[in-house]
Every structure is written in C-alpha cells, then in structure tokens.
Amino acid sequence: MISLTPNSLAALVESALSTRSSFLGRAVHAQIIKTLNNPLPSFLSNHLVNMYSKLDLPISAQLVLSLTPSRSVVTWTALIAGSVQNGRFASALLQFSNMLRERIQPNDFTFPCAFKASASLRMPAIGKQVHALAVKDGQIRDVFVGCSAFDMYCKTGLRDEARILFDEMPEKNIVTWNAYMSNAVLDGQPRNAVKAFIEFLRVDGKPDSITFCAFLNACSDALYLEPGRQLHGFIIRSGFLADVSASNGLIDFYGKCRDVGSSEMVFDRMCQRNDVSWCSMVTAHLQNYEEEKACMVFLQAREEGVEPTDYMISSVLSACAGLSGLELGRSVHALAVKACVEGNVFVGSAIVDMYGKCGSIHDAEQAFYEMPERNLITWNAMIGGYAHQGHADMALAFLQDMTSGSDDVVPNYVTLVCVLSACSRAGAVEMGLEIFESMRARFGIEPGVEHYACIVDLLGRSGMVERAYEFLTKVRIRPTIAIWGALLGACRMYGKPELGKIAADNLFELDPKDSGNHVVLSNLFAAAGMWEEATLVRKEMKHVGIKKGVGCSWISVKNGVHVFQAKDTSHERNSEIQAMLYKLRKEMKEAGYVPDTDFALYDLEEEEKISEVWYHSEKIALAYGLITIPPGVPIRITKNLRICGDCHSAIKFISGIVGREITVRDNNRFHRFRDGQCSCRDYW
C-alpha cells in the first residue's frame, strides 16, 4: 500500500489534468477528501481548482474555491485562467471582480488573464479599468503584464493607447514583438509588421515559429511574394522547417499568393503533418479555384486517419459548394454530425452555403433553422441561396427578419449584393431599385461596384437595356468586367447589337483573354442577321489567338462524374445516348416543340442550325441521365456556361414527356424543370 501524502495526491491531480481525464480528476478528489481532514492544505485546493477549471468544469472549480477558506491570489488565478482558456471570458471577468471584492491583489499572472478576457470580449472600457489597476501597483512594468495590455489595446481598436504602451515598455521580448506584428497585420498594416521584423532581427532577437507566421501573414496580406520566399530560405537555414507551425504558415502563404505549387512542395516535404497542415493544403487549393484537388486532399487526409476538425469540414464544404457537389456535400454534412461539430457556427454556415449553392434550398433552410447559433455569415449564405433560386420574396423576407430577430445581426455589403441579385433574377425591378436607392439611408451601406453590377443586370435583364447603359454612364464609378458583362448579356438577350458592341469593346480591353465575350458578341450579331460582323468577330478572335473556352455539362451517376461537350460521341454508351436523343426528338416534335435556332452559332442552312443546337452538351448529359438514373430520382446537371434558350425550352418539354424532375445549374443560377415548367418562369 503506497502512502497518499498531500504531495503525491497533488501529482495525481496534475496527471488527471495532463491526460484531460475528468473521471480520474473526480476520483482523485474523492480520495483526497477520504484521506485528509478538512480544511485541505491550500496548495491542494489550488491544484483542484486549476484542474477543474482547465477541464472546463466551472461549477466544480467554483465549488472547491468557495470551500477553501484560505484562498489566495493563486486560487483565484487558477480559476480565472481556466475560464479564459475555455473561452468563458465573461465569467473570467466576473471572477476577477469577485476576487477584487475580497481585497485580494491581482498579480503578474492574473493581469494577463484579465487583459485577454477584455480583449476577446472587445471591451476596451473594462480593459482600461484593468490597465489602471496594473499601473497603480506598478505591475504594468512587467513584460508579461505590459505585453498582454498592449495586445488588449490593439484588439479593442485603441491604437493610440497601444502605441504609447509599446513605446514606454521598459522591456520587450519575443512575445511583445510577435504581438506587435500580428496586430499590425490584423490592422491592415503589413508594412509595419515587416519593418518590426527587421527591427527585431537588428536588436538580435531570435524569431520563433510564431514570428515566422506573423511575417508570412503580412506577406500574404500584401501579396509580397518575394519577401515571403526569402523568409522561406531563412526558415530553412535556421532549421525551422521541421517546425510544423512554420511549415503550415508557408503552405498558407503560398496558397494566398497564388503559388499553390509551392504550397504542395512544402506540404510534400514535411515529415510531420498535423490536422492544420492538411487543412491548410485544402484551403490553398480552394483559394486557387482548384476545388477537385481540395477534395482529393481531404479524401487523402481521411485515408490517413486525420481527425476531421471544424476547420477542415467547413473548408471542404466550401469546395463542395464550388463544385455543386451535392452528394459529397451531403456526406461531409453527415461527417460533421458524426464529428460533433455541426453546432459550430462556421460549419453550420458552410452547410447552409453548400446546400444553397447546390440548389437544395429546403436542405439549406432546414440546416439554417436547426443551427444553435447564427451570425451575419449564416444569414448571408441563406439569402444567397434564395438569390441563386431567384426567390426574391424570400430574400426580402429574410432581410427583414435578420434585423428584427434574436440573432442580432446587421446587414452588410454582401447581404445587399445577395438581395439585389435575387431581385434581378426574379425580375423584381421596382423592388430592386427601391432597395438600391435606400441602402445608404436604411442600412448605412455605401453602394459599391457589385451593387451597381446588380442594377445594370436588373435593368438589362428586364429589357431596359438603354436605361441600364444610361445608369452606368451616370454613376461615378469605373465600370467593371461584371458590369459590362451584364450589359452585354442583356444586349444578347434583347437583340441590341449597337450597344452590345460598346459593352464588348470595353470588355475586350479589360479582359482580353476571355473568349466568352467574343462568342457572345458574335452570337448577338448572328441572331440579328449581321453575319458579316459575326464572322469578323470570330476572325478577330482567331487573330488574337483566343480559342473558345470549352463548354461542357456534367452529371454525376453512382459516384462517377460524366462530362460531355457539344456533339460529344465519345462516351462508351454513345449508341444508347443517341437512341435516347432520337426518341426524345420525335416525342417532342409531337408535343409541339420547335427548335429555336437563334442560338446557333454560324450562318448555316436552317436544317444545319437545328442540328447545331440539338447537340448542345446539356442535352447529351440529360440523355445519359435518363438512361442511367432510375425513375423517381431527380436528374441534376451542371454546366460551365449559361444554358441556351433552345436547351431551356427543350428541357421543359422533356420534363413533361418523361415526367421527371430535372435540375440544371449553369454558371449563373439554377433551373428546376418539372411538368413542362421551369422554376425561373422563363425569366433568366
């Protein structure tokens, strides 16, 4: 039988903490009560309070503290530190004031906790009070205390106070410099962070991985690719490449600076990777629009048995949203539930966003209502989902609800972009204009280029093409690609070649590499019978060496994705596809379908034009879907270009003939076809 001395019992409490076992902790606590008489030695009480508080068992921690008559600053600090560590910042401040009420002086361990809690709660008024206390007994001169006070002033936006404190610090260490650099980046002053790093090296400071990450953040913030590369060399030379955090910082930096190849190189050469490394690699792909690769890295991480974290899950959901990958998205949603992170507000918002972007608006709504906590991003994701569907009424209702509900959120720039684009897609012209006119007064938001683009789109789409042009010439901003693009699209839709030429010329100047604009202009001329001009545009396109981007449609069947181009006959089941197309064409003709050859690209004989539009990629993908997807299951097709008018009307007919639900997500919005009708009510 080993004898249980107070010291060995304290060691047992510590081992409960280090193994994060509340079960062991409670058992040891029971043993302590059995072995020793009340009151317990105060150092043992301190250990217990510390253990309970750090394990996020605040009620037990409070209880032990209140049963400790000889509690000291150490007891209280243990309690407060645990609250801070577990994100209970308001409790921490309450405990701090309770301690003051007992006339116990905070020490150099207590102040940093109190500053961190005030900083995290963004409560400068409280922070200032704590600061005054620290000044009064001279503790502010301590590096720990001074540094955390400085961090608090930065995070609460009191720049002048932060500056004074920093300049008057009697002693600075690496933590001070790291805090300075990180906060400079957060404050949008990456140059200052870089300067601080140089100064730090000059005073002979030895940087650590946190310093490196702060510097890399400054570089990615300002797109300083070269300085970041130089730091990469410095990291290698100082032997810090083995440090996982430093390497993770490099992956993130290269990803944000559009050099995802270097991210991959760093990632591949790491001998130790953690969950952050994997997640950083996923987001590096994501930031470079490589959604498929992001998903591949995620699947590889799963194979290697990496724990799925809330960060990883929200990142992968965003990849699914970009791919319109409903099936993978659903399985990641299930994984989020399994990993117990679906209550996280980031994850929840990503789920709402994913379902919205994949066109499953009811799933998005359900996820939205089931979230325990919602913020502005959640609301924007939901409104964005309605915008994708062209549900202006719902977008407007949610704009109302977000300000009047219990979530306490205020609409921002993005919210208004979503609402206006919902109006434009639904043809709610008056409503859209009214919101645009009143956004400054009602929401305090200054209209920006995206809002202007929505209005040009709104007017143009509803046929007021001249008014759209007049609008954009009157506003003070420089029209962007999106704005000219919206105008060009409207000109194509309503047959306005003269205005279309103006829009296209501006687009050619802003975005010379995009072939799509040439194609649209050529089609616009072709539809107006101006064949010479159409040919000229195509020749010019060849002349400057732009090839038409490949238009394609894809459909996922039993975990496999099948991609089709126009006139595609390369699929292994081509003969069945052709037979299905033949059968459909016959039945459609009987049902009264007339091909719309406005959308043929060349000046061909009528018969050839019909054939040209008949073999658009979405029709081929649909035929494949009809022969492979069992009846009753909705067919979902994704297309990288806008759906053409002929395909739109053809798919309406087909949905009626075959009695199935068909969804097409083009690069702009969703179309849900059912019983011969489309959810967009032919307005798009």
Added chain:
DNA sequence: CTAGGGTTAG
C-alpha cells in the same frame, strides 16, 4: 500551485 504572442474556416 496561477500567465502573455499563433498556424487552418463560413
């Protein structure tokens, strides 16, 4: 026995 700066996300 108690403490400060940080890497990944919607």
